[in-house]
Amino acid sequence: MQSRTPASRPGRPRSAAADAAILAATREALVELGWSKLTLQDVATRAGVAKTTLYRRWAGKNELVVDAVAELFDELRLPDRGSLAADIEGVVLQFAALLDRPECRSGLMAVVAESTRDDLLRERIRASIVDRQKRLVLEGRARAAERGELPPESEDEEEAARTVDLTFDVVAGAVVHRTLVSGKPADEAWVRSFIRVLLLGLAAPS
Template sequence: MRTDRSGDDKGPSRPSAGRPRDGKIDAAIVQATRDLLLESGYTALSLSAIAARAGTTTAAIYRRWSGKAQLVHEAILPAEVMAMPSASGDVEGDIRALVEATRMMFDRPEVRIALPALIADTVADPDVHSRMTSRFAESLATFRTRMDPGSDPGGDDGDLPMLAEVVVGSAIFRIIVRHDAPLDEAWVDDLTKLISSGWTSLSRGQAPR
């Protein structure tokens, strides 16, 4: 079920074209979003409150984001947080790097607060869902080319997409279902060992270990 949203969160489906975006306004809106998430949570968050805190208008927000879900997603998971690690050539080391990057992505207060309701809103809105999954797809494509240079970045063959699903899915399950369970170094160690023990080489055609 889609979470309740304030009336001022229902704006145009796509940001409108116009003057070049002011980076200072962007940063103020994103910071206000993070701060208000920590103060009042996702459900109570409204674009009017964000605009007031950022010293701007809801119209300015709609010129940049399609609505609350997209704004929150980009505020709690900015591009620098979603960056994938470089491959080292050592399979277990690369798996650990992916698990650690995922921990750093999700183990932050604003993510834990927003994630359950944000997922509900994302699934309920096809346009928002498409925007959100495209961001993860870009990160996965980067990860594929770093760990398996011979792969098709846009393809879904091989083990890499499943690896990403296992790692990210484990983090999301831990946050939503286990709730207070930490994403700590012990989780990184345990998940890395679990995946590595059954992992086949990233080189195509090589038999499992």
């Protein structure tokens, strides 16, 4: 598991098994208790570790919950299905399925709501979840350029970064709004319609 937490203090090496148990326990507690009632003591009890073990790894509840949610998003993979449209369809369907899982839905909505009052938490969400998942956009663009479906990436680094940011915002924003805000399914029919608009624009035939 890739760590998103600060380096631990000198002492015994971190246990990957303990990390995994703590993050899983955090997600379980979020589903059952919600953000306001979740405590580090409850997480420690569920994970079978001492409370001090959590504090050696995370500064507090905010950091712990973000990392617990971020671990789920690290499961996303961009499939190679032969075309840009098919690749996007594959990863968007994965994303929609992930958001349908109670532990992801509860965790993501909790940290986003809390981040409206906490700038540091918002920055951690951006670094641990948003920026990390832009890897999917970079991979997809590179693969599509190799196939000749998209032009090569701009040599202007700022312009290239803006394109990646905008692509991520459009795709992730549409899926989150569809599933979590509107409460509607992002099924194959919706995903294909969305991709048609994404790739061809609003003038695309229906």
